[in-house]
Amino acid sequence: MQTPRRMSRLEGKVLVAQGGGPTAVINQSIVGVTLEARKFTQVKAVYGAVHGVRGILNEDFLDLTRETTHNLERVADTPSSALLSTRDKPDEEYCARMFKVMRRHDIRYFFYVGGNDSADTVRIINEQAESTGYEFRAIHIPKTVDNDLAVNDHCPGYGSAARFVAQAFMGLNLDNRALPGVLVGVVMGRHAGFLTAAAALGRKYVEEGPHLIYLPERVFSKERFLADVDRVYRACGRCVVAVSEGVQDETHTPLLVSLRDHKEHDAHGNVQLSGTGMLGDLLADLVRDNLKIKRVRADTFGYLQRSFMGVVSDRDAHEARELGELAVQSAMWDNVDGSMVIRRPVLNYSVTYGLVPLSEVAGKTRTMPAEFINEEGNGVTDAFSHYCRPLMGSGFPESHRLRAPHVPKIEET
């Protein structure tokens, strides 16, 4: 329902919700929506749906008009979805039931914070609203640690998760340097390698790990992987590897599946890749069995990387907050629907925000552009570092090492 730009006089309630996996800054967006919406006289109340669309279906709303500004500010600084989340993907019937509830409560503005599945949910609801002649505004606010939304330069949630991954690999590299061997770190990312690629951002000295980075954008060859690890290990005496959980073989089968039959699927038909250490362990076995290296370890970052308490990019938090505020301003001042997007007009670094039709974002997946991946398909380029660094925010820690000279050996007498 793209309508001419004039202020919305539509009186009613605002509903805000969150869908999909949490991030470290997702609450910034719902707090942005809530605080901004409370300023408009057309808004009779601001409701938060508990557990996303499922909360709408179940008529499970919190009255955020009754929440203190001070507590909202504190919730904004807390990771994971304060309104709780859902993996439900509404169909026509699900949406029809939601509308009955929305109408009953006079919901006229809907803001849904989520990834491409959530954008698709907003699109379906919006089409339903239009087809049933129910006037309301619906805006999707992006978030995802995978950074895989179309149109956007980057997505809220990514910068903080990237910072966690970079800091984690800084530590793993130092640990592996102290007690050498092969260390495989498995990072989230089903189709897009952005988060895994961030592992490179903690490197400071030339020979520091991760020495190898494998992304879902490139076919993963076991033989090539073993040859790479062997080469690095022979040269450096150690090897740190970053692997996306979603790496696939030449038949587009996730490696976890091709290495081992693994059955659980979620409601969206996706194989479960997170919440298990299996891929890392299988890769470690591969190295151990084929290269005869004794000390081989695998660490799977799991849910720590998207909800860790205390590692947040201030820039990421700021942008997530602004998107929430701007979504409300767009609905109110411009009376439009759509998906909020972040663009980067210059690389060194500024953003502009915009609103695009939901169909441009819904259900679509963006992956790493070719110029961010090295030719060998086992690392990232400086262009990627340049892209990613500002997203991780200020105060990024730096590692330091001893540079004292070696003591000459004394001849045995």
Add this chain to the structure above:
Amino acid sequence: MQTPRRMSRLEGKVLVAQGGGPTAVINQSIVGVTLEARKFTQVKAVYGAVHGVRGILNEDFLDLTRETTHNLERVADTPSSALLSTRDKPDEEYCARMFKVMRRHDIRYFFYVGGNDSADTVRIINEQAESTGYEFRAIHIPKTVDNDLAVNDHCPGYGSAARFVAQAFMGLNLDNRALPGVLVGVVMGRHAGFLTAAAALGRKYVEEGPHLIYLPERVFSKERFLADVDRVYRACGRCVVAVSEGVQDETHTPLLVSLRDHKEHDAHGNVQLSGTGMLGDLLADLVRDNLKIKRVRADTFGYLQRSFMGVVSDRDAHEARELGELAVQSAMWDNVDGSMVIRRPVLNYSVTYGLVPLSEVAGKTRTMPAEFINEEGNGVTDAFSHYCRPLMGSGFPESHRLRAPHVPKIEET
């Protein structure tokens, strides 16, 4: 070689090294040793052995007298062992070879930062020195994320790792609340459950996870575990579990071994427990198969918990630094050997440092006292929280949640 308290006039070089697993603050101790040792005129140079005792054997020393104070301060703030580490456990012959090197370089003061294996290494070297009539001072400086050294109230390295574990579980709990299910987090700890117990320190609200904590100090019963998870899940609709990697069944077999034959042993004859997600995955399978719960996930913290860049307890860092300085002062002013220890004269909170004979610490393991573990053996007590909280340092993050009232449901008309 406990000798009368008089200042050491022994001229020669200082050697400092690190052994065993790294920690976030271990470099504070070597920097404390280096900066303090450089003040004494008896000290002709301060050497750092690269890769612990192995560096001594290989005559691989850095001349820390040639390192800038400013860089040392930055290295102190960097996690993991800047002098690199080793798992070697010297025997008599190994020690004899080390002494040849030490004598050649006129090493007269030896400071070794490590756990109970490293303390034992210092003890062996010290006995060797005495039996061969070589005059020198040797002091062990404690560090271990496991917090399992005898005599000590707590060990440097533990507070920072505990903070990481607590912050990680704060995030995992919030994530699990947003998308409910069962989440098992596996934490380091072979014999002592201190680090796993720290998972409880992030809890703020009554029903927050971890709801269950399993420690190596109590026999792990699969049946009991399943009954516990089932009870919590039925009551809360979700369940977060913290498990030590070292939990054992009634036959004292590590659960990882009893659940699956797993062969790799390290040089100390220990089964490899870290660097694999297997225990978590096996426990998740146990829950999935027996309780018919669909969403079951396991996260294994792995090496992140001991070397993560950017999560440090300031108190931990301070104490690690002081122990390094005091070790040198003890050797110089008091001319004694031993193991530095931390004691806590009052619970609310202060420490005193001391020096005890190496035999009191070497090779010994301290586990969680009974008053820190609840009666059911599946959680910790307030006494433990009171013990652990100050060790995690200042500025510990706090989570916040929405407290807005629920909107009354509207009757369908």
